[in-house]
Amino acid sequence: MTFTNDASNPPSPHRPKPKPLVADLDLEATITREEAAISRYGGDDVEEPPPKSPVTKGPALFAQAPKDPNMVDWDGPDDPANPQNWSRGYKWFVTTICIVLSVNVTFASSAPASATARIIAEFHISREVSYLITTVFLLGYCFGPLIWGPGSELVGRRGIFIGAMFMYTIFILGQALAQNIETLLVTRFISGFFACAPLTNSGGVIADIWDANTRGLAASLFTFSVFLGPVLGPIVSGFIAHSDATWRWVFWVMMMFAGVCTTSAFFLPETYAPVLLARKAKALRKADPEKHKEIFAEHERQDWSAKGIVKRTILRPFSMLSMEPILVLVTIYLSLVYGLLYALFQAIPIIFVVIRGFTIAEDGLIFIGVGIGTTIGSLINAWTSRHYPELIKKWKGFPPPEERLIGGMIGAPILVIGCFWMGWTGNYQSVHWAAPAVATVFVGCGISLIFLAFITYLVDTYLMYSASALAANTVVRSAVAAAFPLFTTQMFLNLGVNWACTLIGLLMLLFVPAPFLFYKYGHIIRGKSKFAPCIDLMIKKQMDEAAGQSGEKEKGVQA
Numbered sequence: 001m002t003f004t005n006d007a008s009n010p011p012s013p014h015r016p017k018p019k020p021l022v023a024d025l026d027l028e029a030t031i032t033r034e035e036a037a038i039s040r041y042g043g044d045d046v047e048e049p050p051p052k053s054p055v056t057k058g059p060a061l062f063a064q065a066p067k068d069p070n071m072v073d074w075d076g077p078d079d080p081a082n083p084q085n086w087s088r089g090y091k092w093f094v095t096t097i098c099i100v101l102s103v104n105v106t107f108a109s110s111a112p113a114s115a116t117a118r119i120i121a122e123f124h125i126s127r128e129v130s131y132l133i134t135t136v137f138l139l140g141y142c143f144g145p146l147i148w149g150p151g152s153e154l155v156g157r158r159g160i161f162i163g164a165m166f167m168y169t170i171f172i173l174g175q176a177l178a179q180n181i182e183t184l185l186v187t188r189f190i191s192g193f194f195a196c197a198p199l200t201n202s203g204g205v206i207a208d209i210w211d212a213n214t215r216g217l218a219a220s221l222f223t224f225s226v227f228l229g230p231v232l233g234p235i236v237s238g239f240i241a242h243s244d245a246t247w248r249w250v251f252w253v254m255m256m257f258a259g260v261c262t263t264s265a266f267f268l269p270e271t272y273a274p275v276l277l278a279r280k281a282k283a284l285r286k287a288d289p290e291k292h293k294e295i296f297a298e299h300e301r302q303d304w305s306a307k308g309i310v311k312r313t314i315l316r317p318f319s320m321l322s323m324e325p326i327l328v329l330v331t332i333y334l335s336l337v338y339g340l341l342y343a344l345f346q347a348i349p350i351i352f353v354v355i356r357g358f359t360i361a362e363d364g365l366i367f368i369g370v371g372i373g374t375t376i377g378s379l380i381n382a383w384t385s386r387h388y389p390e391l392i393k394k395w396k397g398f399p400p401p402e403e404r405l406i407g408g409m410i411g412a413p414i415l416v417i418g419c420f421w422m423g424w425t426g427n428y429q430s431v432h433w434a435a436p437a438v439a440t441v442f443v444g445c446g447i448s449l450i451f452l453a454f455i456t457y458l459v460d461t462y463l464m465y466s467a468s469a470l471a472a473n474t475v476v477r478s479a480v481a482a483a484f485p486l487f488t489t490q491m492f493l494n495l496g497v498n499w500a501c502t503l504i505g506l507l508m509l510l511f512v513p514a515p516f517l518f519y520k521y522g523h524i525i526r527g528k529s530k531f532a533p534c535i536d537l538m539i540k541k542q543m544d545e546a547a548g549q550s551g552e553k554e555k556g557v558q559a
Contacts, residue, residue, distance in 0.1 A: 072297045073277065083269075084208075097268055107254070107257065109233065110234055111236060111253075112233075115247040141193075149200040149313075153204075154309065158271075161265045168197075174190075176252050200474065205271050219456065224375060224378040224448065227447065230342070237250045242360045277298070278297040281297040324469070326522065331477065333454065334454055343485070352426075355429050355497070373442060376441070377445040395536055405515040406453070408452075415450065416512060
């Protein structure tokens with residue numbers, strides 16, 4: 001699962017300017033230029049980090065050159081072509097399609113989990129090899145974000161959605177008809193490579209169409225959908241595996257679901273502002289070549305050579321990962337949390353099938369607890385974000401990113417509690433099955449809160465570079481999640497459910513201070529970052545200077 005650039009299409013720079021934060025504090029022109037720069041560059045189209053700013057020690061984006069009169073922009077703040085100005089109902093229609101696509105591709109990642117016993121019997125493979133059915137799909141998630149995220153910022157969101165979903169669906173056919181394990185694994189990997197496109201780009205679509213005041217709810221629902229899919233997979237496949245139907249029906253159901261979702265992708269409009277403005281410039285030049293021959297869009301002036309595209313897409317995420325301590329630490333934490341989610345697909349059957357004798361279908365129903373937990377986590381996150389509209393007004397649209405971490409402060413200890421609870425109640429058959437089942441609610445809630453908090457933190461921290469930051473995060477955490485199913489079963493059988501969960505709980509306990517430390521010291525680390533704009537630090541510095549000058553004037557008057 002991956003969220004993209006939160007600033008890829010902010011409100012139009014032509015909107016009415018907000019009132020100053022403090023009397024005599026001239027921030028309007030500065031912030032408006034910054035918003036215009038982010039809007040024009042459209043996320044990771046920025047070629048290189050600008051020189052260090054003496055104010056924030058971050059990128060100096062505030063000295064943008066005057067706008068070229070020949071550069072195409074929106075026709076005023078109410079231009080209906082601007083996705084930010086679409087009706088609320090249509091925005092929810094687009095958001096719903098993105099949510100459904102994300103549920104579908106994450107459903108495919110876990111659906112075969114309950115059918116592995118029948119696949120082992122038919123292909124005569126070891127249980128260890130069967131774990132690769134989930135692992136190779138997640139390995140596809142490692143490589144896909146490097147193509148689909150940057151690709152959507154080159155050619156637009158809609159084409160990527162349709163093309164990737166079509167190929168993902170076609171390769172499910174290969175899984176359903178596979179006559180050997182090699183074919184099944186290869187088609188699973190390729191299908192996963194295409195399947196991650198909605199996860200990579202749906203966050204970008206949400207940022208394209210929703211303004212900062214109303215984006216929170218849409219983002220929460222999207223994140224919930226990313227966790228809903230893996231939860232539904234074992235539930236559906238469990239009933240298929242428990243019936244008289246062949247294991248291939250798991251993949252036929254996956255394909256039918258994917259076919260419906262691929263059809264819905266055709267109803268998605270293009271939402272990426274730089275691409276829309278490029279199309280507008282092209283249409284103007286075509287309509288009147290003489291009059292509009294000098295017309296251009298900022299998107300058309302980027303470096304479109306192979307070297308330029310590779311440098312600002314595939315290479316930048318790894319460059320950031322090597323230089324940004326915030327990105328490194330957040331990525332390590334989220335990788336372990338994401339790996340824990342996929343470890344549950346092996347751990348829960350051990351607790352409920354091996355120890356308590358549940359059927360495969362009954363075991364699948366236990367995953368409902370994880371789904372309930374992720375739902376509760378999304379609701380808690382929305383509740384903790386209720387103050388954000390006021391922060392947006394106060395900070396000219398750029399509140400401190402650390403304000404996003406409140407949900408993580410709640411979720412980190414909840415996840416640790418859930419791990420210990422599930423381990424020490426799940427290990428003993430004498431303990432009622434409801435005890436470890438309820439623990440899955442806490443695990444799901446903690447995972448959801450941590451993801452929502454830290455993904456939005458990365459977006460707000462890196463702004464126009466957040467697509468690269470999220471791509472790096474997605475690649476690493478998908479690789480870690482792909483590895484977890486390979487050793488989870490052996491770990492739980494050899495250590496016992498109690499000590500295996502204790503080990504995981506202790507790892508999670510190490511990171512409990514993370515959101516609290518970032519909340520207190522994150523602004524110091526961001527101030528030294530090469531990629532973080534730190535607009536809030538600039539605003540605070542100027543506010544403090546203005547307050548200091550005002551205080552000196554008052555002292556002078558009193559004297």
